[in-house]
Structures are given as structure tokens and as C-alpha cells.
Amino acid sequence: MNDSLNPPSLNPESLADIATAKGFSGAAGFRVVAVAPGSAEVAVSRREDLTQFLGHFHGGVITALADQAAGIAVTSSLPRGKIGVTVELKVNFLAPGDGSELVARARLLKMTGSLGVATIEVFTRDATSEADRSSERLCAFASATMRALDLPAEFK
Amino acid sequence: MNDSLNPPSLNPESLADIATAKGFSGAAGFRVVAVAPGSAEVAVSRREDLTQFLGHFHGGVITALADQAAGIAVTSSLPRGKIGVTVELKVNFLAPGDGSELVARARLLKMTGSLGVATIEVFTRDATSEADRSSERLCAFASATMRALDLPAEFK
Amino acid sequence: MNDSLNPPSLNPESLADIATAKGFSGAAGFRVVAVAPGSAEVAVSRREDLTQFLGHFHGGVITALADQAAGIAVTSSLPRGKIGVTVELKVNFLAPGDGSELVARARLLKMTGSLGVATIEVFTRDATSEADRSSERLCAFASATMRALDLPAEFK
Amino acid sequence: MNDSLNPPSLNPESLADIATAKGFSGAAGFRVVAVAPGSAEVAVSRREDLTQFLGHFHGGVITALADQAAGIAVTSSLPRGKIGVTVELKVNFLAPGDGSELVARARLLKMTGSLGVATIEVFTRDATSEADRSSERLCAFASATMRALDLPAEFK
Numbered sequence: 278m279n280d281s282l283n284p285p286s287l288n289p290e291s292l293a294d295i296a297t298a299k300g301f302s303g304a305a306g307f308r309v310v311a312v313a314p315g316s317a318e319v320a321v322s323r324r325e326d327l328t329q330f331l332g333h334f335h336g337g338v339i340t341a342l343a344d345q346a347a348g349i350a351v352t353s354s355l356p357r358g359k360i361g362v363t364v365e366l367k368v369n370f371l372a373p374g375d376g377s378e379l380v381a382r383a384r385l386l387k388m389t390g391s392l393g394v395a396t397i398e399v400f401t402r403d404a405t406s407e408a409d410r411s412s413e414r415l416c417a418f419a420s421a422t423m424r425a426l427d428l429p430a431e432f433k
Numbered sequence: 434m435n436d437s438l439n440p441p442s443l444n445p446e447s448l449a450d451i452a453t454a455k456g457f458s459g460a461a462g463f464r465v466v467a468v469a470p471g472s473a474e475v476a477v478s479r480r481e482d483l484t485q486f487l488g489h490f491h492g493g494v495i496t497a498l499a500d501q502a503a504g505i506a507v508t509s510s511l512p513r514g515k516i517g518v519t520v521e522l523k524v525n526f527l528a529p530g531d532g533s534e535l536v537a538r539a540r541l542l543k544m545t546g547s548l549g550v551a552t553i554e555v556f557t558r559d560a561t562s563e564a565d566r567s568s569e570r571l572c573a574f575a576s577a578t579m580r581a582l583d584l585p586a587e588f589k
Numbered sequence: 590m591n592d593s594l595n596p597p598s599l600n601p602e603s604l605a606d607i608a609t610a611k612g613f614s615g616a617a618g619f620r621v622v623a624v625a626p627g628s629a630e631v632a633v634s635r636r637e638d639l640t641q642f643l644g645h646f647h648g649g650v651i652t653a654l655a656d657q658a659a660g661i662a663v664t665s666s667l668p669r670g671k672i673g674v675t676v677e678l679k680v681n682f683l684a685p686g687d688g689s690e691l692v693a694r695a696r697l698l699k700m701t702g703s704l705g706v707a708t709i710e711v712f713t714r715d716a717t718s719e720a721d722r723s724s725e726r727l728c729a730f731a732s733a734t735m736r737a738l739d740l741p742a743e744f745k
Numbered sequence: 746m747n748d749s750l751n752p753p754s755l756n757p758e759s760l761a762d763i764a765t766a767k768g769f770s771g772a773a774g775f776r777v778v779a780v781a782p783g784s785a786e787v788a789v790s791r792r793e794d795l796t797q798f799l800g801h802f803h804g805g806v807i808t809a810l811a812d813q814a815a816g817i818a819v820t821s822s823l824p825r826g827k828i829g830v831t832v833e834l835k836v837n838f839l840a841p842g843d844g845s846e847l848v849a850r851a852r853l854l855k856m857t858g859s860l861g862v863a864t865i866e867v868f869t870r871d872a873t874s875e876a877d878r879s880s881e882r883l884c885a886f887a888s889a890t891m892r893a894l895d896l897p898a899e900f901k
Binding site: 615675679741 | 806830
């Protein structure tokens with residue numbers, strides 16, 4: 278293949294950033310903190326429009342963050358031009374999302390053919406420094422199955 | 434609010450409306466369409482800030498809508514002053530959320546002590562009339578466990 | 590068996606019976622009660638070696654029965670020569686499996702490419718007549734993702 | 746309470762052994778390998794009556810082993826006289842259970858009131874030595890919610 282006219286596909290970091298900047302994840306302020314083959318970390322800061330009626334992060338937002346991290350973790354392990362889309366996801370809520378931030382850390386357990394399974398831990402924390410984990414409390418645990426799809430041409 | 438006359442607790446419809454109007458579900462435009470003991474229907478219209486990078490409803494938004502419907506379905510079967518909060522939720526994504534609306538229909542399968550299990554079907558559709566189901570396509574199926582909690586005093 | 594005339598692949602009923610008669614499902618006495626494209630019903634009678642320490646059906650046996658029914662429901666909707674294997678399964682336990690029998694009824698919600706999603710209701714009952722549902726209590730609800738595989742040659 | 750006439754409740758190891766020796770888990774040959782507060786390891790050896798039609802461990806047996814390990818992990822963190830029963834369980838199947846043994850390792854993520862959430866890794870392996878993990882392949886990953894119940898009097 279002659280890549281001089283066709284630029285190479287996006288690298289995983291760029292793809293994760295571009296995909297996360299769009300739509301809901303962009304509007305909600307999801308930030309890709311780290312990407313490596315088979316793992317990803319995504320964070321979001323507290324805003325009123327991301328909470329439930331008691332003032333904690335909404336379960337749907339917690340789940341969306343876990344889903345986003347899982348998708349990036351799986352996609353980062355696929356050949357360029359492929360992306361992981363969610364087949365199913367289960368989340369257990371363990372504690373209120375009552376901090377000033379949420380961070381989701383996903384890792385790929387295994388790819389089997391075009392299917393990948395990832396686990397995701399979601400923490401809530403008060404600190405704003407990514408490096409300071411002292412205030413983190415595990416608030417949800419999720420597992421997800423992702424399917425590898427061809428990335429639409431406009432993203433390649 | 435004047436509590437001096439000790440008004441009765443909110444009825445399920447009012448509680449569902451109030452809880453849904455706040456935070457994420459309010460900002461996203463979730464609408465409580467129907468509530469009955471053990472069942473609920475919640476809908477949302479398409480907006481750019483509710484989509485994923487391909488332009489369909491984001492999986493996290495689909496899940497949040499399912500969760501909201503399940504919470505209302507369970508809460509509506511509880512004594513006044515109690516509310517259902519999510520213990521766990523699993524969602525299978527069956528088709529792209531590519532319509533102009535989503536509607537989630539939840540029903541309580543069973544309460545066992547303080548735990549209730551609900552199933553939720555999420556459809557995407559083109560029509561805007563609640564009564565017209567001809568364009569509905571099943572886009573997700575979920576099951577959830579909810580736990581009955583005492584409603585905080587400010588909601589009673 | 591004389592394959593010289595190249596007989597057609599097994600029909601779904603025969604395949605379900607043959608697969609269920611083998612290994613664990615055969616040893617446990619699982620019985621295929623009904624098969625139709627996209628649905629299946631499988632039952633099992635109570636035995637001491639299928640219970641947990643309180644004397645009810647073991648959760649693992651309830652789950653195995655649900656899994657078996659889901660596999661048959663999905664397989665029965667596939668072209669001959671294909672079989673559905675389990676990608677993931679979630680089960681909610683709703684009541685003790687305290688009857689003399691269990692019956693699992695599975696139905697396919699949707700096939701998407703090579704993936705199918707099924708829901709399964711598991712009932713416990715006292716009666717032994719398949720037609721008499723008056724004593725049935727819902728004891729578990731499950732959802733499962735199945736993947737279509739080529740059936741090994743010896744089963745075709 | 747006067748414990749001089751009422752012997753103390755069973756310790757977690759004894760309870761795990763007694764519960765596992767009964768019914769399905771006993772008949773299938775489940776062995777409690779290790780128990781500590783919040784964790785447990787349970788193994789089983791391959792037998793024809795634990796397989797599916799392709800000759801690998803049956804998904805229901807894999808799930809039952811995961812469930813048993815989760816129950817013991819949660820129970821071992823509870824006060825004596827309490828036992829964890831399964832509310833829900835989800836399992837992702839990652840590879841065929843094609844070894845001569847299965848081993849499930851469960852750990853408690855968090856107790857919240859009377860509910861505990863555990864994760865379980867199930868490996869298949871060829872070696873028979875518990876200490877030799879060189880042949881282990883991850884074949885399933887599960888998460889489960891358990892509820893603390895009062896242990897029936899005959900087990901105390």
C-alpha cells in the first residue's frame with residue numbers, strides 16, 4: 278500500500294482524543310488521561326448536569342465513562358483502522374460518586390477473534406492531580422464485551 | 434415549601450417528575466411518559482450532545498435512560514418515602530440508536546425484601562407521537578437490581 | 590451411521606437432543622421440552638446432587654439450565670451446520686429453586702451478524718405435567734450473548 | 746450469650762468445607778483450596794459428567810464454580826452465623842475450559858450494608874499441583890452480588 282498519498286491511520290491516542298471530543302463524551306467533558314495497548318484511563322469533573330437527584334454523579338454518567346474507557350482500551354489493542362464498539366456492559370455500583378471527579382481505568386482481559394472483554398474500575402476522588410490517588414474511592418466496577426468494527430472512512 | 438400542614442409524601446408520578454428534572458436526566462431532557470406501580474416509560478429526543486462519534490445515541494445515554502426507567506418502575510411499587518437506587522445494571526446493545534428519539538420501558542419482575550429486579554427494553558424511533566409505535570426498533574435490553582432506600586427528607 | 594448419501598445436517602430438534610444428552614446436561618437429566626426457531630424450553634427434575642446446602646436447586650444448575658435453553662433457542666434460528674456458543678451470561682436469582690422441577694424458557698431477542706442475544710426465564714414448579722403451569726414460580730431471569738460457530742463435523 | 750453450652754459458630758473454613766461437600770458442589774467434586782477473609786479458591790477436576798458436547802467443561806459448571814468461590818469469599822468476611830447467597834452473577838467466557846482442572850479465585854471488592862460484590866477469575870490448567878500455575882489459562886471472568894443471610898440453625 279502506498280502510504281505517501283494515503284496518510285497512515287490515526288494512532289490510538291489521536292483516535293481516542295477525537296472520538297471522545299465528539300457528542301456526549303465531549304459535551305460532558307470526558308478527558309482521555311492515558312492510553313496504552315489494552316488499557317485506558319478517562320476522567321471527568323463534577324458538574325451539576327452530570328449528577329442525579331441526590332447530587333452525586335449519575336449512574337448513567339458513571340457507566341458512560343466506564344464504557345468510553347473500555348472502548349479505548351480495546352481499540353488501542355486493535356490494528357489501525359479498527360474500532361471497538363460495545364456489545365454488552367454490566368456495572369456494579371459500590372459507593373456514591375460523591376467526589377469532585379470520576380476516573381475510569383479499563384484493561385483488556387482477552388481478545389477472542391473479533392470480540393474483546395475488558396474490566397473497568399471507576400473511582401471518585403477529591404484531588405484534581407492525576408498523580409495523587411490518595412483520595413480515590415472505588416465507586417463502580419464494570420465488565421464489557423466489545424466487537425471490532427472497521428472504522429468509518431472519515432476517521433481513518 | 435410549606436411543610437407546616439405535614440402534606441403526604443409525594444405520589445410516585447410527582448416523585449418521578451421531580452427526580453428526573455434534576456441533574457443529568459433533566460439536562461439531557463429525559464421525559465417521564467408513564468408511571469404505574471411496577472412499570473415506567475421514559476423518553477428522550479436526539480441532540481448532538483447525546484450522541485457518540487458515529488452520530489447515534491451514546492451507549493451511556495441509552496444506559497442512563499434504562500436506569501432512570503428502572504428506578505421509577507421500582508420506586509413506584511414501594512411505600513411512599515422510599516426510593517429505588519441502582520445496585521447493578523447490565524445492558525445488551527442490539528442495534529444502533531439511530532432514530533430521533535429513545536424510549537425506555539421498564540417493568541419490575543420481583544421485589545425480594547428490599548431488593549427489586551427490573552427488565553428494561555429501549556427502543557429507538559423516528560416518530561414523535563408517543564402513541565405511534567410503528568417505527569420503533571429495539572436497540573437495547575437491560576436488567577437491573579435496585580435497592581429500596583429511605584428518601585431524603587427534602588424529597589418527602 | 591452411513592454418510593455415503595450425504596444426509597442433510599441435523600435438524601434443530603435432533604441437534605438439541607443430541608447435544609443435551611451428552612456430558613453435564615445429560616448426566617443432570619436436562620430434558621428438551623420444546624424447540625422452535627428462536628425459542629426453546631428445557632426442564633430438569635430435582636435430585637440431591639443438583640442442590641445447594643439448603644436443599645434448593647444450586648444456582649449453578651439454574652444457570653446451566655438457562656444457558657442450555659439459550660443455546661438451543663439461538664442455534665434453532667441459525668442455518669444448519671452452525672451452533673450458538675455462550676459469550677456471556679448474566680442471571681438474577683429471584684426466589685429459591687425449591688420445587689420438584691425447574692423449567693427454563695429462552696427466546697432470541699435479536700441476531701446481529703454472528704451474535705445473538707437471548708433472554709431466559711427459569712421457573713420452579715411442583716407439578717410434573719408440562720402443561721400445568723399453575724404451580725410455577727419465577728426463580729431466575731437471565732440474558733445471554735451467543736456466538737454462531739461452525740458445528741464440528743461429527744455433529745453435522 | 747452463653748457460649749459454654751452453645752458451641753461457637755463454625756469458622757469460615759469449616760463452613761466452606763461443609764457447604765461445599767453437600768449437593769451439587771459435593772457431587773461434582775468441588776474442593777475448597779483456600780479461604781481467607783474476603784477471598785477464596787475452589788477447584789474441580791475434569792469428569793465426563795461435567796463437560797459440554799464438545800468435551801470441554803460445561804459453562805454451567807464453570808459458572809457454578811465461580812459462584813461457589815464468590816459465596817465463600819463473601820461469607821468469610823461476614824460475622825459468624827451469616828452466609829452470603831447470590832443475588833446476581835455475570836460471567837464472560839474467554840476460552841474453552843479444555844484442561845484437566847478448573848480453579849476459581851474470588852475476591853470481595855466491597856461490602857455495602859448487607860450486600861457484597863465479588864469478582865472471580867476462573868482458570869483451566871493441566872497440572873494437578875495447586876502450586877504450579879504455569880499451565881493456567883484464564884477461561885472465564887465473573888462478577889457477583891451476594892446478600893448476607895442468617896445461617897440456618899443446623900449450620901451454626
